[in-house]
Amino acid sequence: MIALHDVHKTFGSNPVLRGVTLEIASGTSMVIIGGSGTGKSVTLKCILGLVTPDKGTITLDGQDVTKVEREAFLARFGMLFQGAALFDSLPVWQNVAFRLLRGRLRKPRAEAREIAIEKLRRVGLTPDQADKFPAELSGGMQKRVGLARAICAEPEIIFFDEPTTGLDPIMAGVINDLIREIVTEMGVTAMTITHDMSSVRAIADDVAMLHDGVIKWNGPVSDMDNSGDPHLEQFIHGRAEGPIEAVR
Amino acid sequence: MNAVETALAGIGRSALQVLAVLGRVTLFSLHSFSHMVRPPFYPREFGAALLQIGWLSLPVVGLTAIFTGGALALQIYSGGARFNAEAVVPQIVAIGMVRELGPVLVGLMIAARVTSSIAAEIATMKVTEQIDALTTLSTHPMKYLVAPRVLAALITVPLLVGVGDIIGIMGGYTVATRNLGFNTAAYLQNTVSFLEARDIISSLVKGAFFGVIAAIMGCYYGMRSGRGAQGVGSATKGSVQSAAILILAANFVLTGVFFTQ
Numbered sequence: 028m029i030a031l032h033d034v035h036k037t038f039g040s041n042p043v044l045r046g047v048t049l050e051i052a053s054g055t056s057m058v059i060i061g062g063s064g065t066g067k068s069v070t071l072k073c074i075l076g077l078v079t080p081d082k083g084t085i086t087l088d089g090q091d092v093t094k095v096e097r098e099a100f101l102a103r104f105g106m107l108f109q110g111a112a113l114f115d116s117l118p119v120w121q122n123v124a125f126r127l128l129r130g131r132l133r134k135p136r137a138e139a140r141e142i143a144i145e146k147l148r149r150v151g152l153t154p155d156q157a158d159k160f161p162a163e164l165s166g167g168m169q170k171r172v173g174l175a176r177a178i179c180a181e182p183e184i185i186f187f188d189e190p191t192t193g194l195d196p197i198m199a200g201v202i203n204d205l206i207r208e209i210v211t212e213m214g215v216t217a218m219t220i221t222h223d224m225s226s227v228r229a230i231a232d233d234v235a236m237l238h239d240g241v242i243k244w245n246g247p248v249s250d251m252d253n254s255g256d257p258h259l260e261q262f263i264h265g266r267a268e269g270p271i272e273a274v275r
Numbered sequence: 276m277n278a279v280e281t282a283l284a285g286i287g288r289s290a291l292q293v294l295a296v297l298g299r300v301t302l303f304s305l306h307s308f309s310h311m312v313r314p315p316f317y318p319r320e321f322g323a324a325l326l327q328i329g330w331l332s333l334p335v336v337g338l339t340a341i342f343t344g345g346a347l348a349l350q351i352y353s354g355g356a357r358f359n360a361e362a363v364v365p366q367i368v369a370i371g372m373v374r375e376l377g378p379v380l381v382g383l384m385i386a387a388r389v390t391s392s393i394a395a396e397i398a399t400m401k402v403t404e405q406i407d408a409l410t411t412l413s414t415h416p417m418k419y420l421v422a423p424r425v426l427a428a429l430i431t432v433p434l435l436v437g438v439g440d441i442i443g444i445m446g447g448y449t450v451a452t453r454n455l456g457f458n459t460a461a462y463l464q465n466t467v468s469f470l471e472a473r474d475i476i477s478s479l480v481k482g483a484f485f486g487v488i489a490a491i492m493g494c495y496y497g498m499r500s501g502r503g504a505q506g507v508g509s510a511t512k513g514s515v516q517s518a519a520i521l522i523l524a525a526n527f528v529l530t531g532v533f534f535t536q
Contacts, residue, residue, distance in 0.1 A: 077407050101413045112408035114400075116323075125412050130315065176412075 028053050029074060029184070029216065034083035035240075036069055043069050044080070045240030051233075053088075056210050056217040058227045058248075060262060061237035062271060067220035068109075070237065071186050074218075075104065087184075098131065105177035105215075109189040111169040113161035119172050120157035123147060126180040146175040150205055167198035174202070178209055185210070187219040191226050203229035224263055227251075236262060238271060303495045304487075310415070310422040321423040328389050328424070328490070329431030333438065335388055339380050340372070340439040344446025347371055352455050364457065365465035368447035373474045374534070377440035379526050382485030385432055386518035390493040393424055394514035397497025398507040406498070421494040425487060432486025433479040440478055477533040484529060485522045492518035 029051040036044040043066040051057040059067050072078040074085055076092060085092045092100065113122045124143035127134045134142070144154045150171040161169055170190065177185050187206060191199035203226050210217045210230070219230050227234060231248040236259050244256040251263065261269030347368050355361045397420055400406050409416050444466055451457040496514035500506045 072407070075411055077410055098413045101411060104411060106408070106411045108404045108408055110403055112404040114405055114408070125414075129317070130413050 028086075028088060029218070030084075030086045031070070031074070032084045032086075034070070034073055034080045034085060036066070036073060036078060036080050043240055044073070044083075046083070047237070047240070047242055049235055049242050049245065051216060051218055053216050054214055055232045056207075056219070056230055057233045057235060058219045058221060058231035059235045059237055060220075060222055060224075060227055062222065062262070065237050066240055067237055068188060071188060071218065071220055075101070075106070075186070102126075102132065102180070103183045104186065105180065105182035105184070106186040107170070107173045107177045107188065107190055109192055111161070111166075111173035113169055113172055113176070115161055118158050118160055119147070119152075119164070120144060122161065122172060123157075123175045123179050125176060132180055143175070143179060146179045147172070149178070149209070150175045151201070167194050167201070170194065170198075170202055171205070174205060174209070178213065181213070182215065184216045184218070185213075187217065187221075187230075189221055189223075190219060191221065191223045196225075199223065199225065200229075206230050222262075224265075227263075238262075299499075300491070300495055303498075304491050306417055307421050307425045307491060307494065310418045311426050313418075315418065317419055317423055320419060321427060324423045324427035325431055327392070328385070328427045328486075329435060332385060332388055332431075332435055335384050336381050336435045336439045337442050339384050340377065340443035341446035341449075343376055343380055344368060344372055344443035344448075345450040347376065347443070348447035348450040348455065352451070361455075364447065364451050364455065365462045366469040368451070369444055369466040369470050370474065372443035372447070373440045373470060373478045375526075375530070377443055378436045378478050378481035378485060379522070381432065381436045381439045381482065382489065382522040382526070383519055385428070385435070385486065385489045386492075386515055386522060389428070390489045390514050390518040391511050393490060393493025394497040394500075395507055395511045397494060398500030398510040401498065401500045402502055402506055416498070421498070424494060425490040428486035428490035429483055430486075432489070433482035436478055436482030436485075437475075440475075473533065477529065480533075481526060481529050484525050488521045488525060489518045492521065 031047050031049045034044050034047040035042070047066070047070055059070065061067050069078055073080045074092065076097065079093075087095070087100070087103075113119075114125070117125070120140050120143040121128065123146055124139040126132050127139035127142060128136065140157070144157050147154065147157060152168065152171055152175070156164065156168065156172075161172065164172065190202050190206060194202060206217070206219070207230055209215075217230070219226065221227060228248065233246065234248050234251050235245040236243045236256070238258050243258045244254055246254065251259065254260065257270050261271050348364050351364045351367045352361050355363055355367075397406075400420070406416050406420075409419055448459075448462055448466070451462055452459045492514045496510040496517070500510035
């Protein structure tokens with residue numbers, strides 16, 4: 028289980044997280060929603076140790092994430108970045124198999140390539156994409172490669188940062204379905220941040236809404252439409268009027 | 276606060292900022308060196324950096340050196356003629372290229388070509404979250420991106436300086452023997468007999484320092500890049516400016532160390 032307790036983070040004079048408290052049970056798919064700039068990505072980066080919180084604790088299976096051995100800790104995670112964050116200088120298969128080509132999960136090159144091609148197939152890409160460079164792929168294909176990289180080393184926990192941003196609705200649907208399938212099939216704990224409501228409905232078991240640096244609502248996705256929370260209702264219906272200011 | 280106090284406060288603030296940057300660069304350099312000697316090592320990235328910094332810089336270094344050597348021979352011949360010292364062309368070209376122009380010009384060309392490229396590449400990786408991706412893939416960015424480049428520059432730039440020195444001397448030789456009437460064998464004899472081991476060692480040591488400065492500045496500015504295209508542009512500009520200034524400052528200090536009795 029991932030547990031955040033009273034996590035604060037301020038950048039300069041801008042307090043982004045003002046006391047985030049949230050628990051994500053093992054094997055569930057949690058989606059964090061919220062407007063742009065509300066701290067969703069910062070929350071995720073705090074868990075991974077990419078950003079250090081000013082205050083509060085984050086634990087993974089009861090262990091403080093700041094006190095664990097970094098490489099072993101990170102080896103439990105896979106992550107799909109918003110822009111895929113593929114390494115331009117490496118061909119697709121080496122991006123996917125990055126973890127398998129170095130470090131403690133290192134495998135022989137031929138075996139790593141085979142696994143990468145199998146993962147590419149899993150996300151709907153043909154083996155002939157393996158030797159291309161990321162710049163030769165469309166945005167949707169890059170996202171799939173990013174997804175293949177996230178699952179390549181069979182992680183226990185996968186983070187998805189805005190997985191459908193910048194994609195057309197059909198490709199967004201394809202990515203949502205892939206994420207749902209992979210999360211169910213691998214039995215992983217998933218944490219997705221998005222403001223795309225179709226992603227929420229396709230991916231989530233549980234939903235948390237982040238606003239003003241705190242979790243405003245948290246519950247099963249089935250309760251989302253009848254939450255009674257004005258912030259959540261305004262957000263899921265995309266209304267300009269309500270407690271969330273349209274101009275932030 | 277009167278005008279004098281305001282001016283002094285401004286100077287104080289600027290001095291503190293400069294000291295803060297120096298401190299950050301020093302810490303970054305120490306981190307880079309510590310990652311160079313501690314595993315894991317990334318031989319493929321090191322090989323790519325050797326190729327990029329060393330081999331692919333050869334044309335620009337060679338062209339810079341040959342034209343500089345040729346121009347130097349013409350200048351010394353023309354200037355020397357004012358006091359009947361035209362015959363010193365081989366010695367002055369050799370000493371000028373090996374002690375000063377070779378290392379400094381190669382250093383500046385490396386700053387232009389390699390520092391800018393490293394800074395732009397790493398800054399782009401930062402703004403597109405590739406650096407964060409590296410971390411989540413259990414790979415330390417300092418080890419994977421910085422250490423191989425700094426080590427490659429430390430090894431290849433002295434070699435480039437050596438090659439630049441030779442090509443520069445040959446540029447002077449070509450101009451002197453073809454246009455200025457110097458005897459080919461005598462020119463080479465004068466060049467070889469005039470140079471001392473200290474000249475060559477100083478040239479190569481300068482190359483090593485300049486290579487490290489060029490690579491560290493590229494990596495430092497790339498890793499600290501701001502967001503967006505403007506961030507990448509500022510990082511690239513800052514890296515080249517700083518590398519060029521530090522190379523010239525280091526050249527002054529090293530010249531003092533090697534040649535002040």
